[in-house]
Amino acid sequence: MKLRVLGCSGAEFPGHSPSGFLIDGCLLLDAGTVGAALDQEEQRSIEHILVTHCHMDHVRGIPFLADNIVVSGSSQKVQVLGSAEVIAAIGTHVMNGLIWPDFTRIPTPQEPVLRYREVPVEQEFQVGDYAVLACRVNHPVPALGYRVTRDGISLLYTGDTGPTERIWELAGELAALVVEVSFPSAMEEIALLTGHLTPALLAKELAKLARPPRRVLITHLKPQYQEIISSELESLAIPGLELLQDGTTYQL
Template structure:
């Protein structure tokens, strides 16, 4: 499984893009950033967008992506996947024919195919997308949210999405090869992390202890740029094995 980091920051500013991970060229995990990073050809290869939750920093690029697809010379369409509550929020508050058109009602030129379709996913249920199996596991955030587990060729990737202290996702697979876990704030802001449904380095340690086996590689994402140096210093001081502070534009083989 190939993972390209389009954006992995907890906020948007120069040098910091919002969350989006490209899997095998045709699947996105979250779409906080995509249309301004991928070229036209790469955007047309996208077929599946899995959304962890409806916060803007994870769906920001969906409107631009579907608009680009509609205007592209070779007609293509895209599916947007999420838990029922997540899709409902996108439908009602983003692609609602007011903020932006409802692209499920707009067809590619000369075709019967809508530009996009919603696919509601059941929590804790594997589904097959080409060679990748994927399942959503609910996590604890300020709005309904899930993380994802992906498996290809026996290799398992866990992506937490945005979460505070949570339970079931850490046991959702017997072994996890790579875990992308959010850490938004430094540990001195644990109160803020609890209130907003995020993690800090010290909370992350407690979460990792819930896993049956530690992941081979631990990728950290969603650090707030305002606290980036402090969070990274704390994480490095903890000497966790396999720790990587992932970077935008990097490609990793899972």
Template structure:
């Protein structure tokens, strides 16, 4: 399984792209601005989109992706997997003919270029040999993470979350975890604000990493724009025994 980091930043600015991870060449996790760097051919190979939550930095490119691929998707629609409440928020607040056309009934209601599939944490789905599990997290809006496994190799992505037990319990319930992408958006000095916004800071993430029984490589995402170095260094100082990776757009992992 190959995972390509298209975007992993907490904001925009030169060299920064917001959240999007490509699994092999056909599954996209979140649809932030990193998707805009793919070639048209690479975009057209995406068959499934897993959405963690509805914040704009995670779905900013979805309206533009559907518009760009419109003619190609008419023969084989894109499938969006998400919590049911997230699906309704996306449909009602973006694809409402005012912000953007309703691609869920284009070109015709009976054969749209995109359709939703509602997922639940307790029910995995299987996409061409890859098992996908939705994982509970704790953010300021309904949100989830995902675990993806193929042939015994697995990685997980937290999406946006602050301290919680559910995410770590769900990871521990499986036998393996080779690679973990987890957010650490806020500096420790803004811990209270970060918790209010539903994000980790180094102190909280270091504490929660002790809950994990696996020893994966850990890639850090969503670092606040302009404070990437200091937040990552603070986290590293708190977890000296862990192999931490500061993710960059374009990073490719094979597990």
């Protein structure tokens, strides 16, 4: 399994783009960054998008991707998968025919470029060649984490979350955990209020896992606090821990 990081930042600055992870060129985990990182050919290979939650920094690439596909004249179809709440939010508040066209009716209502698919929770389902398990996590809006498995290799992506329980029980054996750390440990109060983790909170979350993941890949840092977060993470000496970087591809 190849994990390409399109964006792994908890904010936007040059070189720091919001969450978007492309698996094997065809399955997107969140869509905060799509068109800014992928050329037309690469965008054409996207078949499915698993959306963790409806916050702007996780969905904003979808409208532009849909537009690019339609403008290119390609017959490509993309399935947007998420909870019922996320699908309703995207349809009502983003691609609502006002903020952006409703691409579930374009180029034709019969053969639209985008289709929504509600995912079951805590019950594995198939997305292309991947077995996917969705689990609720702890964020101010309804949010899911996803475990994606292919050929016995599993990647677990928490999306945005504060301290949580169930996803760790369901994790199983992981080749990689992509987990968020947004704030330094001194900002625990705001992290908890906004449903995010600090290095100190991450250490407590990892202790809930029965088996340690082979790799612990950190995402969603606030670039304003990158140095302090990195040094706090380093001092925790968590085996297999790496800070993800935009534009990097990881072989799992």
